[in-house]
Amino acid sequence: MLVLLQTSGTKPPLFFVHGIGGVMFSVGSNFARALGPNQPVYAIHAQGMDGRQPVIADARQMVVAYLDDIHRAWPTGPLRIGGMCAGCMIAVEVARKLQEHGRQTGPLILADPPVVPYGYDKRERTVDPRQPHIAERLYRETRGKLLDKASRGLDDLPFDPADSEQLHAATLAAVSTLIAFSRYIPTPFSGPVEMIISAEHAPGFFHPLMPWHKLLPGPRVVHVLPWLHHELFGAGRKAVARLMRFMLEEEPTAGRPVEREMQAALL
Numbered sequence: 001m002l003v004l005l006q007t008s009g010t011k012p013p014l015f016f017v018h019g020i021g022g023v024m025f026s027v028g029s030n031f032a033r034a035l036g037p038n039q040p041v042y043a044i045h046a047q048g049m050d051g052r053q054p055v056i057a058d059a060r061q062m063v064v065a066y067l068d069d070i071h072r073a074w075p076t077g078p079l080r081i082g083g084m085c086a087g088c089m090i091a092v093e094v095a096r097k098l099q100e101h102g103r104q105t106g107p108l109i110l111a112d113p114p115v116v117p118y119g120y121d122k123r124e125r126t127v128d129p130r131q132p133h134i135a136e137r138l139y140r141e142t143r144g145k146l147l148d149k150a151s152r153g154l155d156d157l158p159f160d161p162a163d164s165e166q167l168h169a170a171t172l173a174a175v176s177t178l179i180a181f182s183r184y185i186p187t188p189f190s191g192p193v194e195m196i197i198s199a200e201h202a203p204g205f206f207h208p209l210m211p212w213h214k215l216l217p218g219p220r221v222v223h224v225l226p227w228l229h230h231e232l233f234g235a236g237r238k239a240v241a242r243l244m245r246f247m248l249e250e251e252p253t254a255g256r257p258v259e260r261e262m263q264a265a266l267l
Contacts (some may be wrong), residue, residue: 001045001053002069003158006032012106012252013040013077014244016069017094019085020118021142022046022177023170025149026233027084028156034241038247042073045158046177051169055176057129060183062177063093070094078104078252082244083228089186092215096189106190106252107221109244112229113212115204119185120211129179142178143171148265152234190218194247196240200228 002015005028014035018024024043034040047065048055056062068080078229081098083091088110118159127134150161158167193216197205202224204210227236 001047001049001158002073003043003045003068004073005029005041005043006035006037007040009036009038009040011039011248012080012104013042013074014080014082014109014248015042015044015066015074015094017044017066017081017083017091018046018177019087020178020181021149022049022174023143023146023158023218024084025152026237026239029115031233032243033236034238035245035248039245042070043158044069046173047172048176049158050168051166053158055173057176059090059093059180062090062180063097066090066094067097070098078106080106080109080248080252081111082111083113084233085109086114086118086181089117089119089181089184090237092186092189095191099191104252106250106267107194107219107260108189109194109196109247111196111240112198112201112232113195115201115210115212117184117186117211118181118185121182123136129175135175138175138178139171143167144157146170147152165178186215188215188217193221194221195220195222196232196243197222197224198229198232198236199226 005185016024016027023045027043032039035041046052046055047062048128056065081091081095083089091108091110095105098105129138146167147161159170161167205212225232225236225239232240
């Protein structure tokens, strides 16, 4: 579900993929304006979040749907891809497919992915949502999280939490996203990547035994910000916006690796 947040600007547009809840809670029009008036921005929410399309519980099908949305919105020309939290894995696949088709995407932007991707957790993969008691628990817990985040009022939402039908549709989409992420094992991506990592995730990310060293073997620039994961797009959202604005100044390439050193910048 693609939502245009900012139309103005001549830069290549940024398409930002949702996290585990299926909705970009803190990436709305306010955040888009913080990226500058010359930066078009699209938020990619989980399909079905508004109840108008069927939900998707498979990561590969998500990638196909999101690519279709991007091609319709921006059929030619350079663009940028970003991902939030667990949605970083989907963003990686979207960028890979675009590059395979010769689209200019520039360095991929990943905002605080989980230290261990959800698909690597065997406990998550064995959860069977077809079991009534598990389905009910997933629905109840996910609905509660949606309401909690919506109550913080950080930015605009693609659904009205006060409308029971819209909240139900959003909950189903969020549950499907959780299922899709828990069953997806990402493959290595050799293209250039710029990452924003919370201080909370940094020790795990830089640990030599963690999977990101194998998943992202190409050129990487890593910026560490002094917040917890859940604070990045809350208390730290202005710093994130400034950093992303700097990242988006780079010219997109056709996926050609750029020689850059890994660095951690504490802002």
